[in-house]
Amino acid sequence: MSKVLIVVDNPEDWEPYHPSDQVITFEQYLRLKTTPDQKVRVINLCRDYGYLSEGYYCSLLSEARGHHVIPPIKVLTDVSSPLLYQLNLNEVFSALDKLFKKKAIPSEFVVKSYFGQVSEASLKPLARFLFERFPCPILELTLRNNGSWEIADLRLVSHRSLSEQEEDAFSEALDNFSREVWRPKKARKSSRYDLAILANPNEQMPPSNPAALKKFVHAGKNLGVNVDIIGPDDLMRLPNYDALFIRETTSIEHHTYRFALKGESAGLVVIDDPTSILRCTNKIYLANLFEANNVPTPKTLIIHRDKTAQLDSAIEELGLPMVIKIPDGSFSRGMAKVNTREELYEKATPLFEKSSLILAQEFLYTDFDWRIGILNNKPLYACRYFMVKNHWQIYRHNDNEKSSSGGFETLPTFEVPRAILQAALKATKPIGDGFYGVDIKESGGKGYVIEVNDNPSIETAVEDRYLGNELYSIIMQEFVRRIEER
Numbered sequence: 001m002s003k004v005l006i007v008v009d010n011p012e013d014w015e016p017y018h019p020s021d022q023v024i025t026f027e028q029y030l031r032l033k034t035t036p037d038q039k040v041r042v043i044n045l046c047r048d049y050g051y052l053s054e055g056y057y058c059s060l061l062s063e064a065r066g067h068h069v070i071p072p073i074k075v076l077t078d079v080s081s082p083l084l085y086q087l088n089l090n091e092v093f094s095a096l097d098k099l100f101k102k103k104a105i106p107s108e109f110v111v112k113s114y115f116g117q118v119s120e121a122s123l124k125p126l127a128r129f130l131f132e133r134f135p136c137p138i139l140e141l142t143l144r145n146n147g148s149w150e151i152a153d154l155r156l157v158s159h160r161s162l163s164e165q166e167e168d169a170f171s172e173a174l175d176n177f178s179r180e181v182w183r184p185k186k187a188r189k190s191s192r193y194d195l196a197i198l199a200n201p202n203e204q205m206p207p208s209n210p211a212a213l214k215k216f217v218h219a220g221k222n223l224g225v226n227v228d229i230i231g232p233d234d235l236m237r238l239p240n241y242d243a244l245f246i247r248e249t250t251s252i253e254h255h256t257y258r259f260a261l262k263g264e265s266a267g268l269v270v271i272d273d274p275t276s277i278l279r280c281t282n283k284i285y286l287a288n289l290f291e292a293n294n295v296p297t298p299k300t301l302i303i304h305r306d307k308t309a310q311l312d313s314a315i316e317e318l319g320l321p322m323v324i325k326i327p328d329g330s331f332s333r334g335m336a337k338v339n340t341r342e343e344l345y346e347k348a349t350p351l352f353e354k355s356s357l358i359l360a361q362e363f364l365y366t367d368f369d370w371r372i373g374i375l376n377n378k379p380l381y382a383c384r385y386f387m388v389k390n391h392w393q394i395y396r397h398n399d400n401e402k403s404s405s406g407g408f409e410t411l412p413t414f415e416v417p418r419a420i421l422q423a424a425l426k427a428t429k430p431i432g433d434g435f436y437g438v439d440i441k442e443s444g445g446k447g448y449v450i451e452v453n454d455n456p457s458i459e460t461a462v463e464d465r466y467l468g469n470e471l472y473s474i475i476m477q478e479f480v481r482r483i484e485e486r
Contacts, residue, residue: 004041004178004240005029007058013045013160016167026054030061039267040067041240043178045137047158049076068239068266071136071156079134079154107145112157112166114138114173116236128233130154132258135236138162138170177237191226193242193483195476198259199229200248208247211460212472216245219472223480238262243269243479250277250455251328269482272454276434280454283359284327290449295427297449298441299362305352311344314360321363324348326355337363364448368406370440372416372424373456373463375478376433379413379421381463381471410465423447435475 006023008014014023024032026046034040042062046055049071059076062069071079111118116131118124130139134154142153159170199206199213208216213229220227230237232255238244244263250256250272257277263270272280279285290297299318303310314322324347325335334354336347351358367387373380386406413421424438427449437456440447457463464471 003034003038004043005032006043006045008045009047009054013047016164017171026058029058034065034067039239039242040065041178042067042069043137043174044069044071045159047160049156051080070236071134075134075136076156079136079139079156082153108142108152110140110142112138112140112169114170115177116233117169117173117176119169132235137174178240191221192224193480194226194228194240195220195243195245195479196228196230196234196238196241198231198234198244198246198248198256200232203248206248207455207457209459212458212464213247215460215464215469215472216247216476219469219476220479222473223476225476225480227476235259235262238268239266241268242483244271245475245479246270246272246455247458248455251281252278267486269479269486271435271479273432273434276432276436276454279431280436280452282327283325283451284357286451287359289430290427293426293430295449296423296447298364301360303348303358303360305356305358308345308348311348311360312341315341315344318360318362320344323361323363324351325359325361326351327357327359328355364441364443366441366443368409369450370416370420370424370438370442370447371456371463372413372421372438372440373458374424374428374436374438375475377425377429379416379424380435380474381467382411382413382416382420383463384409384411408462410463412466417442417445417447419445420447423449427452435478 004022006014006020007026007029008023009026011023011025014020029042040062042058044055044058044062046053046058049055049059056073056076059069059071059073063073111120111123113127113130115137116128116135118127130141136156138157138159140153140155140157141151142155144150144152159167162170197213197216199208201210217227217229228241232248235255235258238259241263244259246256246260248256250260256272257274260270260272260274260277264274279289284302287297287300287302289295291300301310301314301317303314303324320341321337321339322344323335323337324344328334334351336351338344338347348358368384369387371383371385373382385408388406420440420442423440424447427438428436431452434454435456437453439450439453441450442448458471458475467474
């Protein structure tokens with residue numbers, strides 16, 4: 001469980017805010033003794049962040065002690081030099097032009113961001129972007145239009161310079177950023193560890209529904225683990241936790257991957273870990289990995305966008321019908337079943353617009369796909385997902401954005417055919433020891449691995465149909481084991 005400290009120059013600096021025994025002076029922090037295994041989160045609110053000032057030394061000593069500090073020393077250095085911080089801002093300039101294109105605003109204005117939060121709704125994406133790159137309590141930015149919008153200046157600001165209205169906004173942002181500071185100790189029972197579950201309420205097809213998330217929270221509580229549900233805007237809160245469990249569909253060019261990287265670099269136990277995300281979200285990688293490790297799969301070919309003649313070769317080698325898919329599709333998206341040569345060329349064209357490489361795979365029709373949940377290289381649960389009626393996939397996505405799915409059947413793992421379990425374990429072992437869902441087709445008494453998912457579905461009354469609440473408890477127990485092992 002992490003300890004949160006707010007460091008100020010003098011006790012009077014905190015007078016406008018709610019008293020807290022977690023507020024200490026820089027002198028007290030200098031004398032503070034902590035053990036190497038104690039997680040400490042430092043919010044540096046010294047008045048001056050300049051080179052060799054007390055604020056500078058606070059961040060420097062925090063990093064030397066292994067504490068997670070905001071702002072880190074790199075931010076103090078980068079923000080002090082326009083040449084350095086401008087290197088991180090190139091990608092926002094075009095976005096600024098779009099942001100203010102139809103707004104009647106002054107050609108130059110100043111705005112303050114508190115822990116990545118601003119009151120102006122249109123500026124919230126920009127504030128979050130800047131906070132991820134320059135994490136600090138208060139960042140003042142000057143926006144200027146010289147034919148096109150630009151960030152003319154960035155400056156770290158002391159909380160002592162705020163107006164009364166700005167102090168209210170700052171304290172609210174601090175409350176959202178680190179709730180530990182404000183909550184009385186009696187608000188919740190003391191927990192051994194803190195775990196964050198990343199979920200997105202706006203996701204159409206999340207891997208866990210709200211009821212399942214509640215069960216994870218309850219299972220953690222029974223094990224002495226405080227579980228918080230966090231969202232896409234909470235990246236900089238990660239060092240407050242001991243572990244991160246991603247319950248949102250992952251992708252490389254996505255905040256889920258940034259969360260996994262941030263969590264791992266901060267020393268958290270992370271599921272899905274960045275390596276598993278990298279490996280599982282790209283079917284090209286999996287195809288090569290399966291081939292190198294003799295994992296049984298349907299016949300698979302990789303086709304290059306500039307070598308369309310390979311499509312005809314695929315027909316000769318795989319036959320028709322066949323399945324073509326982009327490397328990073330999920331939930332049956334980004335793939336197509338083709339029955340003729342003309343259809344193959346027609347359906348491949350839009351896929352090549354998304355990726356320079358696509359996969360062509362032998363079509364194996366089955367009434368259902370096996371899904372074997374694997375945790376730490378051991379089978380956890382088993383489901384049969386049946387195909388949608390009059391369709392070849394377990395999901396059907398319609399033009400109106402609505403999706404339908406087939407039925408399911410959940411079984412104990414000891415009732416699963418041996419060949420299926422062996423195929424699942426063989427597929428996940430070279431990927432890692434995380435939490436995976438292996439999709440397998442059964443044909444002629446053999447199991448053929450289709451793909452491995454790095455964040456498999458766990459929904460109430462589906463994957464937990466056999467194990468019930470024990471499923472959530474087993475996963476939380478694994479987090480506890482890994483935290484204690486570290």
